[in-house]
Amino acid sequence: xxxxxxxxxxxxxxxxxxxxxxxxxxxxxxxxxxxxxxxxxxxxxxxxxxxxxxxxxxxxxxxxxxxxxxxxxxxxxxxxxxxxxxxxxxxxxxxxxxxxxxxxxxxxxxxxxxxxxxxxxxxxxxxxxxxxxxxxxxxxxxxxxxxxxxxxxxxxxxxxxxxxxxxxxxxxxxxxxxxxxxxxxxxxxxxxxxxxxxxxxxxxxxxxxxxxxxxxxxxxxxxxxxxxxxxxxxxxxxxxxxxxxxxxxxxxxxxxxxxxxxxxxxxxxxxxxxxxxxxxxxxxxxxxxxxxxxxxxxxxxxxxxxxxxxxxxxxxxxxxxxxxxxxxxxxxxxxxxxxxxxxxxxxxxxxxxxxxxxxxxxxxxxxxxxxxxxxxxxxxxxxxxxxxxxxxxxxxxxxxxxxxxxxxxxxxxxxxxxxxxxxxxxxxxxxxxxxxxxxxxxxxxxxxxxxxxxxxxxxxxxxxxxxxxxxxxxxxxxxxxxxxxxxxxxxxxxxxxxxxxxxxxxxxxxxxxxxxxxxxxxxxxxxxxxxxxxxxxxxxxxxxxxxxxxxxxxxxxxxxxxxxxxxxxxxxxxx
Amino acid sequence: xxxxxxxxxxxxxxxxxxxxxxxxxxxxxxxxxxxxxxxxxxxxxxxxxxxxxxxxxxxxxxxxxxxxxxxxxxxxxxxxxxxxxxxxxxxxxxxxxxxxxxxxxxxxxxxxxxxxxxxxxxxxxxxxxxxxxxxxxxxxxxxxxxxxxxxxxxxxxxxxxxxxxxxxxxxxxxxxxxxxxxxxxxxxxxxxxxxxxxxxxxxxxxxxxxxxxxxxxxxxxxxxxxxxxxxxxxxxxxxxxxxxxxxxxxxxxxxxxxxxxxxxxxxxxxxxxxxxxxxxxxxxxxxxxxxxxxxxxxxxxxxxxxxxxxxxxxxxxxxxxxxxxxxxxxxxxxxxxxxxxxxxxxxxxxxxxxxxxxxxxxxxxxxxxxxxxxxxxxxxxxxxxxxxxxxxxxxxxxxxxxxxxxxxx
Numbered sequence: 001x002x003x004x005x006x007x008x009x010x011x012x013x014x015x016x017x018x019x020x021x022x023x024x025x026x027x028x029x030x031x032x033x034x035x036x037x038x039x040x041x042x043x044x045x046x047x048x049x050x051x052x053x054x055x056x057x058x059x060x061x062x063x064x065x066x067x068x069x070x071x072x073x074x075x076x077x078x079x080x081x082x083x084x085x086x087x088x089x090x091x092x093x094x095x096x097x098x099x100x101x102x103x104x105x106x107x108x109x110x111x112x113x114x115x116x117x118x119x120x121x122x123x124x125x126x127x128x129x130x131x132x133x134x135x136x137x138x139x140x141x142x143x144x145x146x147x148x149x150x151x152x153x154x155x156x157x158x159x160x161x162x163x164x165x166x167x168x169x170x171x172x173x174x175x176x177x178x179x180x181x182x183x184x185x186x187x188x189x190x191x192x193x194x195x196x197x198x199x200x201x202x203x204x205x206x207x208x209x210x211x212x213x214x215x216x217x218x219x220x221x222x223x224x225x226x227x228x229x230x231x232x233x234x235x236x237x238x239x240x241x242x243x244x245x246x247x248x249x250x251x252x253x254x255x256x257x258x259x260x261x262x263x264x265x266x267x268x269x270x271x272x273x274x275x276x277x278x279x280x281x282x283x284x285x286x287x288x289x290x291x292x293x294x295x296x297x298x299x300x301x302x303x304x305x306x307x308x309x310x311x312x313x314x315x316x317x318x319x320x321x322x323x324x325x326x327x328x329x330x331x332x333x334x335x336x337x338x339x340x341x342x343x344x345x346x347x348x349x350x351x352x353x354x355x356x357x358x359x360x361x362x363x364x365x366x367x368x369x370x371x372x373x374x375x376x377x378x379x380x381x382x383x384x385x386x387x388x389x390x391x392x393x394x395x396x397x398x399x400x401x402x403x404x405x406x407x408x409x410x411x412x413x414x415x416x417x418x419x420x421x422x423x424x425x426x427x428x429x430x431x432x433x434x435x436x437x438x439x440x441x442x443x444x445x446x447x448x449x450x451x452x453x454x455x456x457x458x459x460x461x462x463x464x465x466x467x468x469x470x471x472x473x474x475x476x477x478x479x480x481x482x483x484x485x486x487x488x489x490x491x492x493x494x495x496x497x498x499x500x501x502x503x504x505x506x507x508x509x510x511x512x513x514x515x516x517x518x519x520x521x522x523x524x525x526x527x528x529x530x531x532x533x534x535x536x537x538x539x540x541x542x543x544x545x546x547x548x549x550x551x552x553x554x555x556x557x558x559x560x561x562x563x564x565x566x567x568x569x570x571x572x573x574x575x
Numbered sequence: 576x577x578x579x580x581x582x583x584x585x586x587x588x589x590x591x592x593x594x595x596x597x598x599x600x601x602x603x604x605x606x607x608x609x610x611x612x613x614x615x616x617x618x619x620x621x622x623x624x625x626x627x628x629x630x631x632x633x634x635x636x637x638x639x640x641x642x643x644x645x646x647x648x649x650x651x652x653x654x655x656x657x658x659x660x661x662x663x664x665x666x667x668x669x670x671x672x673x674x675x676x677x678x679x680x681x682x683x684x685x686x687x688x689x690x691x692x693x694x695x696x697x698x699x700x701x702x703x704x705x706x707x708x709x710x711x712x713x714x715x716x717x718x719x720x721x722x723x724x725x726x727x728x729x730x731x732x733x734x735x736x737x738x739x740x741x742x743x744x745x746x747x748x749x750x751x752x753x754x755x756x757x758x759x760x761x762x763x764x765x766x767x768x769x770x771x772x773x774x775x776x777x778x779x780x781x782x783x784x785x786x787x788x789x790x791x792x793x794x795x796x797x798x799x800x801x802x803x804x805x806x807x808x809x810x811x812x813x814x815x816x817x818x819x820x821x822x823x824x825x826x827x828x829x830x831x832x833x834x835x836x837x838x839x840x841x842x843x844x845x846x847x848x849x850x851x852x853x854x855x856x857x858x859x860x861x862x863x864x865x866x867x868x869x870x871x872x873x874x875x876x877x878x879x880x881x882x883x884x885x886x887x888x889x890x891x892x893x894x895x896x897x898x899x900x901x902x903x904x905x906x907x908x909x910x911x912x913x914x915x916x917x918x919x920x921x922x923x924x925x926x927x928x929x930x931x932x933x934x935x936x937x938x939x940x941x942x943x944x945x946x947x948x949x950x951x952x953x954x955x956x957x958x959x960x961x962x963x964x965x966x967x968x969x970x971x972x973x974x975x976x977x978x979x980x981x982x983x984x
Binding site for chain 2: 466470
């Protein structure tokens with residue numbers, strides 16, 4: 001391969017690496033803190049914020065309509081104007097001469113439609129930042145601060161309670177329920193998006209970046225989820241919607257109203273949730289006003305299952321109550337026939353169904369998709385078959401401690417780089433510069449690989465990089481020593497470089513492959529710190545193969561041909 | 576041509592030294608044992624900091640601002656407000672006294688009521704260890720560090736006294752002298768299911784009782800339950816064996832069997848030396864220690880393979896030379912590389928050792944020991960084994976030859 005081709009390959013690799021690295025640069029250096037905070041929020045907070053901003057914008061827009069209907073809308077509404085243009089085109093309407101408030105609103109059917117569009121614009125904006133974060137290098141808990149917990153579902157205790165050992169499907173279901181309960185509760189913290197992952201057979205791993213208050217963990221795993229049936233007040237729900245239409249920001253984050261007199265006593269506002277594609281709770285955007293006191297507690301549920309209605313074939317959930325619960329439920333349902341009833345888990349409305357007739361111990365709920373029926377079944381069962389959760393391991397690290405750690409890691413890295421650089425320069429003279437170019441590129445490639453694979457940067461990862469810096473120079477050293485030997489035999493620059501690289505090739509490969517073997521096994525140990533370290537060691541070894549065997553060689557060859565050099569600056573003894 | 580050093584002469588004494596060191600390591604295992612960290616011994620590591628409550632922060636405007644204090648800045652990030660989101664931050668070194676900071680925060684709509692130390696420098700403000708504070712009408716307490724020697728809070732002995740009721744407790748002072756930072760370790764014997772939830776609370780309660788209400792700030796909590804530590808220990812054993820197996824296999828394919836064995840022997844030697852070092856220095860043995868040992872496995876093997884590569888090459892170039900001559904020559908030829916690589920790696924690890932704290936510092940120290948041992952074992956143990964094997968083979972061969980000669984007669 002000729003030099004130009006090789007140079008192109010190197011440049012291509014560097015360019016691709018930059019592409020991987022760019023989201024990290026943009027997120028950590030170019031995104032303001034408040035935008036970061038917002039984007040890191042849970043889906044619920046994002047939705048909440050988008051709705052809030054959209055309501056404010058709608059109010060501003062309506063003001064324009066009444067005050068200056070003929071003026072062109074200012075730049076703050078540019079996004080909406082763009083959407084309106086698309087809407088005009090889709091509807092086949094003639095484009096207006098000027099984009100006034102009236103003209104824009106003409107593209108939509110009333111306020112609710114505009115509000116939806118505005119909300120979507122806001123949400124897209126926040127999601128864009130969120131995606132950026134997803135593509136950037138992630139900071140581990142030791143650098144960003146936060147909590148991680150490993151929780152075990154106590155299946156043995158459940159088996160004891162049921163009086164028989166659990167079958168495979170029962171175990172799976174129990175785990176599903178445990179995950180569901182955790183998912184539902186953790187979202188309530190709302191500030192940062194948590195990670196909830198199943199680990200092995202009966203473990204669940206939870207990570208909450210940013211927050212490090214161990215008390216919160218206890219509130220997450222304690223208790224079994226409060227499930228209850230509440231009667232929905234349709235009139236009050238309508239009142240609430242009217243109120244929100246005129247007071248867009250009239251509802252607080254804790255679902256109390258700015259003007260509490262809107263709703264009669266004894267009623268509370270709750271949000272209606274659905275599962276999103278990832279199985280996470282997602283607020284549908286709807287509010288439901290329910291009685292504050294539960295109509296029936298979930299503890300009375302004995303069993304629940306999903307099936308198809310024999311006549312209509314529609315999916316339905318069948319549940320059975322205890323005898324005592326049946327009595328209570330009969331009183332409740334017979335008094336409220338025709339009204340909707342809500343299934344509420346931990347203050348979240350999971351399902352709303354109209355009461356057709358009085359129910360005693362056996363009831364069924366229908367009118368939704370199969371997936372929703374499955375979800376509701378799981379929720380009802382969790383009340384019937386509780387799984388106890390036990391903390392297996394827990395770590396919480398304050399965010400400011402993380403800042404310290406980053407500083408330590410960065411210092412160690414810079415000093416290590418400088419020390420190795422100075423040493424190589426003294427020992428190998430000109431060739432030392434070559435080695436350092438290779439090392440700096442190596443560091444750059446390591447970071448971009450980390451970014452490309454969405455790996456997490458932790459202090460052990462940084463330690464791995466620092467160590468790799470020292471060890472990766474080894475490949476250069478092996479090669480340089482070989483080249484020196486060839487020069488000592490009286491070969492010229494070109495021949496010495498060629499022979500030196502050829503002879504050193506397998507020594508470098510063997511050494512690195514064995515190290516990579518060790519690193520890969522290390523990565524299998526699973527838990528955070530070691531894994532991070534091992535992955536960085538493996539990445540460093542691989543990219544150092546590229547920089548030492550390929551890039552260094554190219555630099556020498558350019559020196560030989562373009563610099564018209566016959567000699568080499570590689571040692572104090574050999575001239 | 577480079578000068579030839581007769582390394583083979585040192586093989587026997589080196590082996591004796593190594594055997595003595597290894598015996599010393601194993602002795603330590605029985606006499607002293609590992610200082611098992613929280614990873615391997617169920618329990619809780621609670622990092623606490625004793626500090627003075629200096630006041631409360633409240634906020635009653637719209638949105639949910641978060642207060643974030645670190646070593647040199649305090650910042651309030653406003654989000655969820657109807658107007659645009661923003662961040663207000665103050666440099667603790669230049670803002671002046673705590674009262675000045677309170678006034679500056681007031682201007683942003685955040686109320687700070689100071690109860691203590693208003694005239695002290697804002698730099699004494701304690702960072703928000705437990706994550707950012709979410710400000711609301713509910714008062715949030717902020718702390719400041721002790722100002723001088725007379726304000727210093729607590730000693731290891733006092734804390735141990737205060738916590739005797741919790742069972743098996745160890746206390747260790749960390750950080751700068753008088754900074755009031757301590758690690759409290761309480762062992763979990765597995766009898767209480769709610770151990771992880773209860774103990775941090777009990778620690779705070781007990782310390783507050785002795786040093787004054789609100790003076791205990793939890794910085795970091797690590798908890799590992801009994802089952803978890805057990806499965807980790809099993810994993811580690813398997814992992815080490817698999818790693819060694821993997822290396823043996825690769826080296827066995829690329830080189831001859833005796834080379835692979837020599838390399839693995841050298842690596843096991845390094846691991847044991849490091850373990851001995853950790854035992855005798857009382858360094859905490861946790862997952863990071865395992866990582867250090869496994870790293871040295873990789874490093875040492877790399878070192879060894881480079882020399883073996885040269886031995887194989889030299890053997891091909893002059894097949895008639897005796898193995899000891901070839902080994903001496905190969906080690907001499909690669910000595911420059913061995914030394915330089917050791918120096919550069921040591922430089923990097925030294926930087927790590929000097930600029931980090933806590934478990935990574937220990938990690939770096941263990942690596943320094945491992946690197947030195949790894950370089951030594953590469954030359955004397957791995958190559959020594961190959962030389963010894965060859966000598967055995969030659970003498971066995973000679974005996975066999977002698978036997979056939981007898982029969983021929």
